[in-house]
Amino acid sequence: MKNRSLISINDFSLDEQLRILDLAAEFEKNPIQKILEDYVVATLFFEPSTRTRLSFESAASRLGAKVIGFSSAASTSVSKGETLKDTILTVSSYADIIVMRHPREGSARWAAEVSPVPVINAGDGANQHPTQTLLDMYSIKKTQGTLDNLNIAFIGDLKYGRTVHSLTMALTQFNTTFHLVSPVELKLPSYVKRHIKEKQLTYYQYTDLMEAIPHADIIYMTRIQRERFSDPIEYEKVKNAYNLDNSMLTNAKENMRILHPLPRVNEIAEDVDSNPKAYYFEQALNGVFVRQALLATILGAR
Amino acid sequence: MENTDQRKELKVSAIENGTVIDHIPAKSVFRVMRILGLDRLDDQVLVGTNLDSKKFGKKGIIKVSNTFFKDEEINKIALAAPSATLIVIKNFQVALKKQVEIPNHVEKIVKCFNPNCITNHENVPTKFEVLENEDGIKLSCHYCEKTTSKEDIVFL
Numbered sequence: 001m002k003n004r005s006l007i008s009i010n011d012f013s014l015d016e017q018l019r020i021l022d023l024a025a026e027f028e029k030n031p032i033q034k035i036l037e038d039y040v041v042a043t044l045f046f047e048p049s050t051r052t053r054l055s056f057e058s059a060a061s062r063l064g065a066k067v068i069g070f071s072s073a074a075s076t077s078v079s080k081g082e083t084l085k086d087t088i089l090t091v092s093s094y095a096d097i098i099v100m101r102h103p104r105e106g107s108a109r110w111a112a113e114v115s116p117v118p119v120i121n122a123g124d125g126a127n128q129h130p131t132q133t134l135l136d137m138y139s140i141k142k143t144q145g146t147l148d149n150l151n152i153a154f155i156g157d158l159k160y161g162r163t164v165h166s167l168t169m170a171l172t173q174f175n176t177t178f179h180l181v182s183p184v185e186l187k188l189p190s191y192v193k194r195h196i197k198e199k200q201l202t203y204y205q206y207t208d209l210m211e212a213i214p215h216a217d218i219i220y221m222t223r224i225q226r227e228r229f230s231d232p233i234e235y236e237k238v239k240n241a242y243n244l245d246n247s248m249l250t251n252a253k254e255n256m257r258i259l260h261p262l263p264r265v266n267e268i269a270e271d272v273d274s275n276p277k278a279y280y281f282e283q284a285l286n287g288v289f290v291r292q293a294l295l296a297t298i299l300g301a302r
Numbered sequence: 303m304e305n306t307d308q309r310k311e312l313k314v315s316a317i318e319n320g321t322v323i324d325h326i327p328a329k330s331v332f333r334v335m336r337i338l339g340l341d342r343l344d345d346q347v348l349v350g351t352n353l354d355s356k357k358f359g360k361k362g363i364i365k366v367s368n369t370f371f372k373d374e375e376i377n378k379i380a381l382a383a384p385s386a387t388l389i390v391i392k393n394f395q396v397a398l399k400k401q402v403e404i405p406n407h408v409e410k411i412v413k414c415f416n417p418n419c420i421t422n423h424e425n426v427p428t429k430f431e432v433l434e435n436e437d438g439i440k441l442s443c444h445y446c447e448k449t450t451s452k453e454d455i456v457f458l
Contacts (some may be wrong), residue, residue: 008447083424106445125418128444160326191449 002300005112005119009130009166011134014173021138023293023302024286027089031289034064042095043069044087045122046078051262051284052122052131056099059291063301068095070135079260083113092117097299100124118174118298126162132261133293135164135287140218141284143257143279147171153179156222156242156267158188163261164222165192168179178285179212183238186228211244214251219244221260221280223267245269249277313363314350316429320367323379328352330382331362333457337378337411338371345369364432365391377405381412381455400414404439406432413458414443415450 001016012020016080027033041060045053053071060067070076078087084102087158088111091098100111108128123129141147152171154164158180168178168188172195180188180203187205196203206212213219224242229235243266244258260280261266272278296302326334334340338438340347355361376388378400390398408430414421414458421428421443429444441450 085424096338102420103418104420104423104446105416105418105441105448106414106443107344109445110420110426124420125446127448 002298003118004235004298006114006122006294006298007112007121007124008128009109009120009133009170011130014254015136015172017134020290020293020297021141023297024289025142026139027289027292027296028193031292033062033296035140035296036060036063036299039065039097039299039301040095041065041067041069042091043067043071043099043122044091044102044103045069046070046073046107048072049101049123052101052129052287055284055287056120056131056148056291056295057124059240059288059295062288063292063295063302065295069099075296084111088115088119097295104133117151120294120298123162126160129162130166131287131291132163132171134294135283135290136163136167136220136259136261137150137170137233138286139257139259139279140292141285144217144255149175149177150217151177151179151180151215152218152220153216154188154220154222155181155209155244157224157228158222159186159188160181160225161222162218164188167169167220168192169195172199172201176201177215179206179215180204181206181209181212181223181242182233183207183241185234186224207241210243210248213256214253215249216256219252220257220258220263221258221267223263223265243267243269244272246271246275249272249275252277260297312355314348314365316394317346317348317365317367317391318394319368320345320391321368321371322364322391323364323376323383324361324387324389325355325358325382326362326364327358327385328360328362328381330365334362334364334379334386335384336455338375339383340364340366343369357451373403374405377403378408378411381408382457404432404434408432408441411457412441412450413456414446414448415442415454415456416446416448419443419446419448421445 057067092115097118099120099122102124104127105127108124112119158164226235257279258277328351347364351362352360386402388400410427430441433440433442438452
């Protein structure tokens, strides 16, 4: 994986994905390892994403690397009309690896093709966000002890949720049973479901969240956004149906854990936070270990 | 006096050596020329369009002297002219005749249908994988990973 870009989760084989997860576990035990002291990591955030950027910068800092970059396009030469290609070619002479978030789909693949240094995609529009998928896989493996043969429930906006699509595709490698809970308007699109069907895995679709809870080893919550609905009345009807609170968890399995890519608004009530089943803040921390593993592997230090 | 021989005469005259592309939908003749770069060729190019065709109503035909195309070159026109026939002429004789085939990859010819794709905002040559299933063909963008279906194809 040395010097390879990571744009889409499929760029790494199953074996390579699992090696990243194993290495992330090592960094979790021993997070401060100054193995990248001679390296510069550029974080180019053409649109703001505080959480993802800080997670990468924390990962780089723990490995001793220097971090350069910007957190929004407004303060850069992009606002003067510079092309992405020119920005990437310039920055690649300042840095050994580029971490990039960009509002256009396909921008990360294009950047990786023009860049002489490897590129990690930290989100390209509605397309891919592979480091989120790896940290979700890591969180599932850590809480369940395995990725194989689990019952995973996805709740909320399954139509537009990028994290749901990528994680669903990744989980088809592990004989997962899927429980898909969403309003009719926001069902998992057929081009994602196709991957489940191709592997002949089982999936169930529900509109009632309560039906899925007793089956799940993992509940993966997502936010339903008002602007996704063509009819505002439809939104009003469903907006509270997918809000999780403590009283709904009485029938949940003992081993069940709740994940959420964050930021959360009101889809998980605050009374869930103190429930041992809540795992979303640990999940965010896991992102740092996974990103440490990626930086160290791609830069050839591990 | 009516000359019956003259009526049978070819609308586009024969070539000694080269390539004939026949059964092009009339509206696609100039697009096919652009895709194959015939507008930049030094050899003789004969073009007929809106010719009567029993099968197609109106068709186009292109005859290019002394030029032979590789399969991957000629197959680029399959999206614009799926019905086209390729005829290789050697010494005024038909040496080879075949249908164009839809290629596995399409580059630089078609626009990505996704308005938020990077290829629609910066000078990025488009690149697609061609997917074929029971619903017909679809183009999967190498960059944004979204698919463009046949009826949404726009040529560049």
